[in-house]
Amino acid sequence: MLINADFSCRAALAPEHYQWVQSPQNGVERVMLDRVGAEKARATSIVRYAPESNFPHHLHPGGEEILVLSGTFSADNSHYPAGWYLRNPPTSGHQPYSHEGAIIFVKLWQMTVDETEHVAINTNDAANWQAQGGREICHLYSDIREEVSLQRINVGEVLFADAIAGGAEILVLEGTLIDAGQTYQSGGWIRLPVDATSQITAGANGATVYLKTGHLSQIIGIDAQ
Incomplete structure (x- = not known):
């Protein structure tokens, strides 16, 4: 799958043109901003979790970057309200979910293998x-x-x-x-x-x-x- 995959070109999307697509997991939808690959892809997306939705535990071989836009995003036993910024380095894994529902900005498979530190910053502080x-x-x-x-x-x-x-x-x-x-x-x-x-x-x-x-x-x- 190729979406805005020519990185030598400008790309843009206004929110009034979002097209929400169901993910493989019930209750989780996404807007694909750019993507190179199938389900395991170099991808930038807006992801929406319905209340009480979740993904099973999985790994991120290429790392994962998240900014929580609304609601509360949770992973394992940690909870991140809107405004939290997260970086999960390559080879890390988690079980993400949301009790109340959440919208997050996500970038997958875009880190170098030498990035090893987890990052969690509260931008509301x-x-x-x-x-x-x-x-x-x-x-x-x-x-x-x-x-x-x-x-x-x-x-x-x-x-x-x-x-x-x-x-x-x-x-x-x-x-x-x-x-x-x-x-x-x-x-x-x-x-x-x-x-x-x-x-x-x-x-x-x-x-x-x-x-x-x-x-x-x-x-x-x-x-x-």
């Missing part, structure tokens, strides 16, 4: 935010390949001042972003290729975004199926 360059930034993860953060963008501010050397991926969490005349509200997703230039700006109420940069300069994935 003000102590995790810092003022930087006129913005408020919550740093989530950084290595030589990528940087991940949440950022609060001021009204009318341009998201990127320069060309994006390693590509970028944006998920709107609050407010709006405007790109080439298209307004992206909460849930809007944009992927920009390596060395792209962009005039993405924050809308009338500003915006809070998930932002990953650098990761598209060396795609980590599995063969398409």
Whole structure:
């Protein structure tokens, strides 16, 4: 399966165009943002858990990155309300579920084998935010390949001042972003290729975004199926 699988091209999806697809597990649906592969795939998705839904225990050979968007996402005996950011490294495993229901942003099979640490950050904690360059930034993860953060963008501010050397991926969490005349509200997703230039700006109420940069300069994935 190939969805937005040409990483040299811009890709985007506004929430009003979501198409929810049933997963192999009852009560769990997903919106596929990009995908290379079948059920075991390099994939970026929005995943929705109905109340009292679950997945059986499974492994993530290529790692898993999660941002909880609403509700409470649980794994094994740990519970993560909206705002928690998680990284489960390659070869880790868990049994995910949700008692109350949850929506999460998920990236699968996109980590290098040398990433070994679990990450769990509560982005609702003000102590995790810092003022930087006129913005408020919550740093989530950084290595030589990528940087991940949440950022609060001021009204009318341009998201990127320069060309994006390693590509970028944006998920709107609050407010709006405007790109080439298209307004992206909460849930809007944009992927920009390596060395792209962009005039993405924050809308009338500003915006809070998930932002990953650098990761598209060396795609980590599995063969398409």
